[in-house]
Amino acid sequence: MSSASLRSQTAELLGKLGVNSAALEGGDLAVFSPTNGEKVADVHTSNADQINAQIDKAHEAFKQWRTVPAPRRGELVRLFGEELRAAKADLGRLVSIEAGKIPSEGEGEVQEMIDICDFAVGLSRQLYGLTIATERPDHRMMETWHPLGVVGIISAFNFPVAVWSWNAAIALACGNSVVWKPSEKSPLTALACQAIMDRALARFGDAPDNLITTFIAEREGGEVLVDNKKVALVSATGSTRMGRQVGPRVAERFGRTILELGGNNAGIVCPSADMDMAVRAIAFGAMGTAGQRCTTTRRLFVHESVYDDMVAALKKAYLGVTIGDPLNSDALVGPLIDKDAANNMEKALEAAKASGGTITGGERMDVNGDASYYYRPALVEMPEQTGPMFEETFAPILYVTKYSDFDDALEMQNDVGAGLSACIFTLNVREAEKFLSAVGSDCGISNVNIGTSGAEIGGAFGGEKETGGGRESGSDAWKAYMRRSTNTVNYGTALPLAQGVSFDI
Ligand code: NAD
Numbered sequence: 001m002s003s004a005s006l007r008s009q010t011a012e013l014l015g016k017l018g019v020n021s022a023a024l025e026g027g028d029l030a031v032f033s034p035t036n037g038e039k040v041a042d043v044h045t046s047n048a049d050q051i052n053a054q055i056d057k058a059h060e061a062f063k064q065w066r067t068v069p070a071p072r073r074g075e076l077v078r079l080f081g082e083e084l085r086a087a088k089a090d091l092g093r094l095v096s097i098e099a100g101k102i103p104s105e106g107e108g109e110v111q112e113m114i115d116i117c118d119f120a121v122g123l124s125r126q127l128y129g130l131t132i133a134t135e136r137p138d139h140r141m142m143e144t145w146h147p148l149g150v151v152g153i154i155s156a157f158n159f160p161v162a163v164w165s166w167n168a169a170i171a172l173a174c175g176n177s178v179v180w181k182p183s184e185k186s187p188l189t190a191l192a193c194q195a196i197m198d199r200a201l202a203r204f205g206d207a208p209d210n211l212i213t214t215f216i217a218e219r220e221g222g223e224v225l226v227d228n229k230k231v232a233l234v235s236a237t238g239s240t241r242m243g244r245q246v247g248p249r250v251a252e253r254f255g256r257t258i259l260e261l262g263g264n265n266a267g268i269v270c271p272s273a274d275m276d277m278a279v280r281a282i283a284f285g286a287m288g289t290a291g292q293r294c295t296t297t298r299r300l301f302v303h304e305s306v307y308d309d310m311v312a313a314l315k316k317a318y319l320g321v322t323i324g325d326p327l328n329s330d331a332l333v334g335p336l337i338d339k340d341a342a343n344n345m346e347k348a349l350e351a352a353k354a355s356g357g358t359i360t361g362g363e364r365m366d367v368n369g370d371a372s373y374y375y376r377p378a379l380v381e382m383p384e385q386t387g388p389m390f391e392e393t394f395a396p397i398l399y400v401t402k403y404s405d406f407d408d409a410l411e412m413q414n415d416v417g418a419g420l421s422a423c424i425f426t427l428n429v430r431e432a433e434k435f436l437s438a439v440g441s442d443c444g445i446s447n448v449n450i451g452t453s454g455a456e457i458g459g460a461f462g463g464e465k466e467t468g469g470g471r472e473s474g475s476d477a478w479k480a481y482m483r484r485s486t487n488t489v490n491y492g493t494a495l496p497l498a499q500g501v502s503f504d505i
Pocket of ligand 1: 154182184217242260261262
């Protein structure tokens with residue numbers, strides 16, 4: 001494909017997905033495809049007044065939506081899932097154009113949206129509270145879950161559609177309205193998602209206006225959302241730097257947050273590991289999505305008895321992996337998102353070298369000229385855990401370090417700021433169980449004989465420490481999108497007080 005055709009191809013795809021062409025021209029925010037660096041649209045951003053007015057309207061929509069029975073709310077999510085199934089190939093391709101993902105990962109992201117819709121539809125009939133034993137005679141105690149309010153979603157470029165859907169599908173089933181600020185690096189997929197949702201809303205028929213809307217803005221627009229008291233919950237996905245700013249600002253006004261921040265994920269390879277399986281899992285975890293997943297494997301601790309074999313197998317994988325334009329090749333590794341990401345990768349590799357690292361790969365590849373940033377993933381042998389290993393660099397760099405004692409490996413794994421995802425490769429039940437125990441991995445996601453990335457929607461997703469502590473998606477993550485009310489009912493004729501307190505007037 002010539003670079004001149006990508007803009008028109010993108011416009012055509014967006015038209016097919018239902019986005020009005022006026023939204024793509026004459027705006028103040030330029031959108032570039034990382035695949036070749038071409039400017040593919042100029043979209044329109046919202047200012048603070050417009051964003052606040054949109055939140056006011058979302059709050060009005062919430063007041064109506066919370067009265068709609070939850071299973072009926074689930075019907076909207078079901079229709080959205082149907083629309084997504086019809087749009088899967090086109091939306092997946094748009095993800096590839098805007099975020100640079102290879103086709104199976106672009107479509108995989110849309111499949112994740114479909115999966116969360118299925119989950120949320122079922123959930124809409126399962127927003128269970130508890131009945132609790134009460135100490136008082138002729139009383140009943142229970143807890144009830146109620147809708148919360150406006151849910152504001154701030155999302156990152158690297159999962160431009162799935163993260164919104166995780167939040168939106170659950171938030172809607174739970175009776176909330178939704179306002180979304182996507183990453184300024186991926187507004188086109190957001191406009192497409194909104195158009196797809198608008199079709200579901202039209203089929204649904206009687207949802208309140210402005211129930212779920214999107215605005216395009218840079219960071220300042222996100223700040224408006226963060227500071228608006230009508231936003232009951234801010235669900236923010238992005239860097240730890242962003243979370244450090246957003247968390248305290250929302251706390252200041254006693255709003256709620258779900259923070260899904262950076263990861264610095266590690267794997268441990270034990271002497272008994274199934275080496276073939278481990279190499280394949282690590283290769284996907286470390287090189288997949290060009291190292292731009294929050295769950296990307298960034299550090300590897302390999303037992304000294306299998307270190308040489310493991311490093312040799314990984315080197316072969318790193319030197320053999322195909323790197324290319326995801327739009328017109330079957331490469332497994334696509335581009336970095338932009339020049340800043342490339343600079344960060346180069347800086348981290350320099351720092352690794354200065355700390356005694358030996359690098360395989362890591363060189364820039366000329367795929368589509370100077371305006372796009374393709375790199376061979378880097379495998380860096382490090383003498384110990386040091387230097388850039390302590391930070392998340394959002395690029396395909398895997399640091400490998402030898403260990404001799406299992407407890408040391410565990411300690412090194414946990415000795416970083418982030419706490420998102422970790423994995424172990426072992427056939428030894430003692431090592432596996434210790435890894436999963438209270439003294440094992442301190443991450444929100446801990447896997448055995450599976451890599452760090454590629455979570456399913458059924459589990460709660462998120463991490464500890466500098467990853468922010470939030471949980472999204474499956475399990476009981478829905479509770480963060482609702483408020484809990486504890487209710488005690490007296491159906492007797494006396495008024496016994498709890499704890500035996502007497503207060504006779
Ligand atoms: P980023 O932090 O630069 O931006 C994320 C979003 O936050 C954008 O929409 C941005 O406009 C907004 N933002 C930034 N500062 C803000 C502020 N002060 N107030 C309000 N909004 C603000 O992140 P990115 O480069 O787009 O994404 C990569 C990062 O996201 C990585 O660190 C990655 O690990 C993380 N991430 C985490 C998860 C997770 O679930 N834990 C998932 C995806 C990405």
